[in-house]
Amino acid sequence: MLAETQAAADTSTVPRQPILQLKSIDKLFGEFPAVDRVSLDIHEGEFFTIVGPSGSGKTTMVRMLVGMDKPTNGDILLRGERINDVPANKRPTCMVFQSLALFPHRTVGQNIEFPLKIRGVDAATRKARALELMAQLRLPESYYSKGVLQCSGGERQRVALARALAFDPDILFFDEPLSALDYKLRKVLEKELKDIHRETGKTFVYITHSLEEAMVMSDRIGVMNKGRFVQIGTPNQIYGNPTNRFVSEFMGEVNVLDVELGLTGGLIDKSTGATYQSPNGDTEFREAALVIRPEDIRFLGHPDEAADNKLSGVIYNDYLLGSRVQYQVRVGKSQTFLVEKLREQQLDVAAGAAVTIAWDTKESMLFTTRTFTQSMVSR
DSSP states (O other), X not given: OHHHHHHHHHHHTSOOOEEEEEEEEEEEETTEEEEEEEEEEEETTOEEEEEOOTTSSHHHHHHHHHTSXXXXXXXXXXXXXXXXXXXXXXXXXXXXXXXXXXXXXXXXXXXXXXXXXXXXXXXXXXXXXXHXXXXXXXXXXXXXXXXXXXXXXXXXXXXXXXXXXHTOOSEEEEXXXXXXXXXXXXXXXXXXXXXXXXXXXXXXXXXXXXXHHHHHHXXXXXEEETTEEEEEEOHHHHHHSOSSHHHHHHTSOOEEEEEEEOTTSOEEETTTOOEEOOSSOOOSOSEEEEEXXXXXXXXXXXXXXXXXXXXXXXXXXXXXXTTEEEEEEEETTTEEEEEEEEGGGOOOOOTTOEEEEEEOGGGEEEEEEEOHHHHHHHO
């Protein structure tokens, strides 16, 4: 039994092979680079999510990957074969759009069977496959003859996904398919998509602007900004070790303090003059952003309690976020901190109560915004 377990563990550590590779691709509109010299490997069976703000290039990226647009430069390889010039309908891939693109005049079964019908599959086999996919996607068998417009938004999402799976594609692309749904249904479908990914073993490439969707579903996340990937990693890597201020702010609410290097190597808050310890000992900068996540700040029971960095403030407001409580703490006249705790750790204090907040140096992140060299050049 132990040997079997060890063998399984060893297998899980074998790197998966890339199914899709981007080799220095870009997409120019005039002289504007919507996608700028991007290289990327997406692995077989991976759930890879591309996130970024509006205008970051993520939709242009997926249009090239699915074959709707051609890159201006560079190569796209599918299992090692260049597919730049292969049209979308000739690729072993399928796209699930935000609009779903279902046939409104057809039934659920007819929508799901459509890709099989155009391939010449016989009616009995088509129906059997449609019912199999409906069961997998938790659609009742009675829905087979139901008009697709009679289905709810969530049911239509499942129909669109079943139709995509009927193609039996090597890769499924998703362009923000859940963005138009209400919050509760979106949460349900996020988990279902992750389950379906595991059950089918297909490669999923998902486009979204939602941090929550990316964190819940993905094996890896690629964060895009201004046409480039600024960081690629697992959800834990992206959230816990962002490579720059943009990623840290994009991946959730954070406290950002603009600081400069003090004469003794510590950090001086440019807004209040407060001093903090530097988390990495770097002295090769003039100005930086000190970032602390709300859950890494704590309330001290007594002002003399030990902490690397501590500040006195007052509770300005609190927000109940389901299982968590977020506090807005005012420090001085101009500075506001967000502090987040589990609901069972909720403070029994009213707005205006004096508090001391604190964090340890290892719980903060420092991102340089201006170096000494940049300072000298700008003079």
